[in-house]
Amino acid sequence: MSQLVRRTLCKSWRNVQNGLVQTIFTAAFLASLTCSFGCSDSSPDAGNNPDAGGIDDSGVADAPGSTSAEWSSLGFDEHNTRHNPFELSIGPNNVADLKPKWIFLDVVTGVTSTPIVVDGVVYFGEWGSTVRALSAEDGTELWRAGTEPTFEVNSTPLVVGDRVYASAGHSVYAFDRADGRRLWSRQIDTDGTTFLWSSPRWVDGRIVIGVSSIGVGLPSPHTFRGSVVALDPDDGNELWRFVVAEPPSATGVSVWSSAGVDLERKLVFIGTGQSYEKPASPHSDALLAIDYESGALRWHHQYTPDDAFNFFDESGPDHDIGASPNLFTASNGRDLVGVGSKAGIYRAFDREDGEMVWEVRLGEGSALGGIMATSAVDGELVYINSNAGFSGASVTKAFRVDDGSQVWEQSLPSPTFGALAVANGVVYQPTTGGILHALDAKNGDVLWTVDLESDLGGGVSIVDGVLYAPRGFSFLTTRFENAGGLVAFSLDGQVPLDFSGGPSGGPDAGMATVDECLTATGQSVSAACRACACSCSPTSVAACDDNCWTLSSCVVSNCGTLDLSTAAGRQCVEDNCSDIKLLPQRIQDAVNGSAACFVQCQNECS
Numbered sequence: 001m002s003q004l005v006r007r008t009l010c011k012s013w014r015n016v017q018n019g020l021v022q023t024i025f026t027a028a029f030l031a032s033l034t035c036s037f038g039c040s041d042s043s044p045d046a047g048n049n050p051d052a053g054g055i056d057d058s059g060v061a062d063a064p065g066s067t068s069a070e071w072s073s074l075g076f077d078e079h080n081t082r083h084n085p086f087e088l089s090i091g092p093n094n095v096a097d098l099k100p101k102w103i104f105l106d107v108v109t110g111v112t113s114t115p116i117v118v119d120g121v122v123y124f125g126e127w128g129s130t131v132r133a134l135s136a137e138d139g140t141e142l143w144r145a146g147t148e149p150t151f152e153v154n155s156t157p158l159v160v161g162d163r164v165y166a167s168a169g170h171s172v173y174a175f176d177r178a179d180g181r182r183l184w185s186r187q188i189d190t191d192g193t194t195f196l197w198s199s200p201r202w203v204d205g206r207i208v209i210g211v212s213s214i215g216v217g218l219p220s221p222h223t224f225r226g227s228v229v230a231l232d233p234d235d236g237n238e239l240w241r242f243v244v245a246e247p248p249s250a251t252g253v254s255v256w257s258s259a260g261v262d263l264e265r266k267l268v269f270i271g272t273g274q275s276y277e278k279p280a281s282p283h284s285d286a287l288l289a290i291d292y293e294s295g296a297l298r299w300h301h302q303y304t305p306d307d308a309f310n311f312f313d314e315s316g317p318d319h320d321i322g323a324s325p326n327l328f329t330a331s332n333g334r335d336l337v338g339v340g341s342k343a344g345i346y347r348a349f350d351r352e353d354g355e356m357v358w359e360v361r362l363g364e365g366s367a368l369g370g371i372m373a374t375s376a377v378d379g380e381l382v383y384i385n386s387n388a389g390f391s392g393a394s395v396t397k398a399f400r401v402d403d404g405s406q407v408w409e410q411s412l413p414s415p416t417f418g419a420l421a422v423a424n425g426v427v428y429q430p431t432t433g434g435i436l437h438a439l440d441a442k443n444g445d446v447l448w449t450v451d452l453e454s455d456l457g458g459g460v461s462i463v464d465g466v467l468y469a470p471r472g473f474s475f476l477t478t479r480f481e482n483a484g485g486l487v488a489f490s491l492d493g494q495v496p497l498d499f500s501g502g503p504s505g506g507p508d509a510g511m512a513t514v515d516e517c518l519t520a521t522g523q524s525v526s527a528a529c530r531a532c533a534c535s536c537s538p539t540s541v542a543a544c545d546d547n548c549w550t551l552s553s554c555v556v557s558n559c560g561t562l563d564l565s566t567a568a569g570r571q572c573v574e575d576n577c578s579d580i581k582l583l584p585q586r587i588q589d590a591v592n593g594s595a596a597c598f599v600q601c602q603n604e605c606s
Contacts, residue, residue: 071117071461074156074199074419075374078261079327082376082459087423089465090491095426095438096448098467099493102139105501107132107472107484112458113156114419115468115486116164121177122468123164125153126484131166131173133180136466139488145180147173155199155258156458158207160233165202167209170194172236186236191215191224197256197322201268203292206239207231208268210255215276219312222276226253228268228290240295244272244283252276252310253284258374260325260337261292262351268292269337269351271321274307277314285319287339287347289354299354303341309367318367319343324374324419326382327351330402338401340371344386348404358404362386362397374419374459376427378441381407383427387415396420396429398444410444412437417473419459428467430456436469453499454483466490532601 069086076082090098109127116123121142122134129151133142147153151169158165163183164175170191174183188196189211198210209231213224225245232239245253257271267289275284283297285304290297309316325339336357340346344365348357362384363370369389376383385396394416397409414433421428426447427439432455438448457473472484483499558576559569 069463070119071114071463072159073116073201074114074158074258075260075324075326076421076461078202078263080258080260080324080374081326081328081378082374082419082421083378084421084423084462085378087462087465089424090426090462090467091424092426092440092442092447094491097491098448098450098489099491100495100497101466101488101490101493102495103485103487103497103499104134104139104141105485105499106141107486109152109484110154110455110457110472110474111470111484111486112154112418112473113470114421114459115461115470116157116159117461117463117466117468118159122486122488123157123159124470124486125155125157125166125168127152127154127472128484129153129168131157131164131175131180133164133177134486136463136488139486143180145173145175145182147171147185154197158200158202160202163233165200165207165233167196167198167200170196172196172200172207172209172231174233174236184236186231186238188229189224189227193218193222193224198270199258199324201259201261202233203230203259203261203268204263204266205233206292207233207236208259208261208270208292210257210259210270210272212254212256212273213252215252216254216310218310220277220310220314222251222310224254224276225251226255226272228255228259228270228288228295230292230295242288242290242295242297244286244288245275245281246283249279250275250281250284252308253281254320256320256322257339258324260327262327262335262337264335265351266291266293267298267351269325269327269339271323271325271339271341273320273322274304274309274316274318275314276308276310278306278308280306280308280316285321285341285343287321287325287337287349289337289351301347301349301354301356303345303347304343317343317365319365319370323371326375326377328377328379328382328401330357332402336401338375338377338382340375340384340386341365342367342370342372344370346371346375346382346384346399346404348401360384360397360399360404360406362395363388365389368415373416376420376422377401378422381441383420383422383439383441385416385420385429387417394431396427396439396444398427398441408442408444410439410446417457418470421460421462423462428460428462430459430469432456432473434471436460450489450497452487454485526604528604529601532604 107126111126113124120136122136125131129147130144132144147168153168155167162177166173171185171187173185193213193215201208211227215222215224227241227243229241230239252275254273259268259270272286285307286300286302288300304319307316308314309318319342321341327337335351336348337351338348344363347359363386366389369387371386381398387394395411398407414431418430425441427441429437436450452471454471455473458470460469467489469487554577559572
């Protein structure tokens with residue numbers, strides 16, 4: 001979460017005692033906020049050519065009905081079922097026998113990605129501005145790739161063919177699967193409050209992603225307008241954009257939901273957040289059905305009309321739809337799409353025309369409650385969690401996909417912000433209290449729990465008899481400081497469940513080494529300057545793109561003798577390097593920190 005937003009939230013919600021991520025007041029995880037600024041673009045190498053069914057020549061699966069057990073996207077398949085039907089090793093009778101196979105602790109921040117598992121490699125993003133690749137066999141790190149500095153990777157990467165796609169800050173990135181080399185990056189929106197929590201979705205030869213913002217933490221007037229965007233996967237060029245906060249009146253409507261896909265009807269389904277100020281958009285707090293070839297809206301359903309909310313001057317109910325829609329088929333053959341909102345309501349619709357087929361209410365909902373995590377569905381039942389707001393409790397219920405009739409419910413003492421998952425009769429549910437629960441899919445009984453000693457804000461994946469669980473996340477609290485990473489559980493695991501060997505948590509922990517800094521940094525300043533800067537402050541400048549280096553050089557040239565933490569220093573920077581005023585405060589701080597380092601290298605960097 002950005003320091004600017006964290007300060008705002010803590011001041012405005014000081015009495016709130018639970019932690020959230022990617023979900024909450026509109027930027028969802030406003031609970032996982034961070035901001036953004038310009039990125040560099042470069043031409044990719046060879047592209048990939050997955051077929052329309054979602055399986056490319058490397059065997060990467062992203063479609064229901066494929067024969068692959070690999071977990072290549074947030075929702076497992078394009079229908080966002082979060083159900084691996086090929087997992088047959090771990091089940092209700094032995095899930096309690098799971099033990100750690102390996103533990104990866106070299107993350108001092110949070111991990112809210114669902115771990116992606118393809119061809120024996122685990123991919124995930126973390127809040128320290130990197131995407132990581134680990135060996136699925138033993139957790140050895142194979143590579144790490146940086147986004148722009150301070151751009152937390154809160155979402156889940158997507159693996160298609162020879163590429164890994166990820167979102168962070170205001171940009172989408174493409175990396176080479178083999179070595180993590182950045183192929184391209186693309187800034188999605190120029191508004192200074194833009195931040196992406198939506199995970200990239202492969203949609204029949206294009207990447208579709210929602211665009212969100214941290215603007216909910218700022219007073220009116222607002223300039224951000226949410227949208228859904230399709231990109232060319234070869235170079236990141238925009239193919240179409242559907243704006244959900246219509247100019248000139250409506251603002252806000254962050255889209256932190258991730259898309260579900262209906263290939264037959266050529267539709268993507270995605271949820272939207274609330275408006276930031278009145279008048280509210282008719283597309284706020286809504287489920288949208290968008291033609292993915294043209295970007296035209298086919299139909300939509302608004303759950304909560306007239307919802308305008310920010311932390312200062314609008315006090316609507318804040319009933320976003322941040323969960324990702326689930327696609328499933330009733331026993332009569334009717335194709336449905338369902339999703340829940342922070343109002344505590346889950347509704348199922350006919351995919352063709354948007355007719356509502358059934359609805360269920362799990363609770364009253366609130367700004368910190370209701371349905372915030374993506375549900376899981378196994379073809380017969382949909383498993384939905386709803387938080388009870390400020391009480392800190394939550395309830396998980398199972399409903400029949402045919403008519404929404406309830407089968408069971410299970411109450412848990414902590415909220416859930418990470419997505420649910422199901423495989424071989426077991427439902428997996430993370431909670432912010434640090435406990436991962438395994439529930440019996442038939443009756444909701446608790447079959448197994450494990451304390452991961454860290455807030456949990458990301459969903460698990462289950463592949464080939466291994467359960468991959470992310471850890472590390474905070475919202476309004478920091479109960480578990482510097483406790484991120486990933487744990488792989490298996491039935492034959494023999495590693496002690498011990499988190500004491502994690503990183504130190506110092507200012508440079510988990511960041512680039514000097515060599516990595518030199519490799520990652522831009523080329524707009526001299527080699528001598530880069531060498532000096534990377535040596536004195538790799539944390540400040542690691543993975544800094546050309547724009548950042550140029551701006552830092554501008555600060556040094558004009559204000560290098562001033563204390564940049566003082567009012568005079570800040571004013572000098574704003575007067576002489578006006579571009580910095582367009583950046584969120586957290587990134588301004590990073591640039592100033594880099595510039596302060598450059599002062600020590602004045603001769604090399606001037």
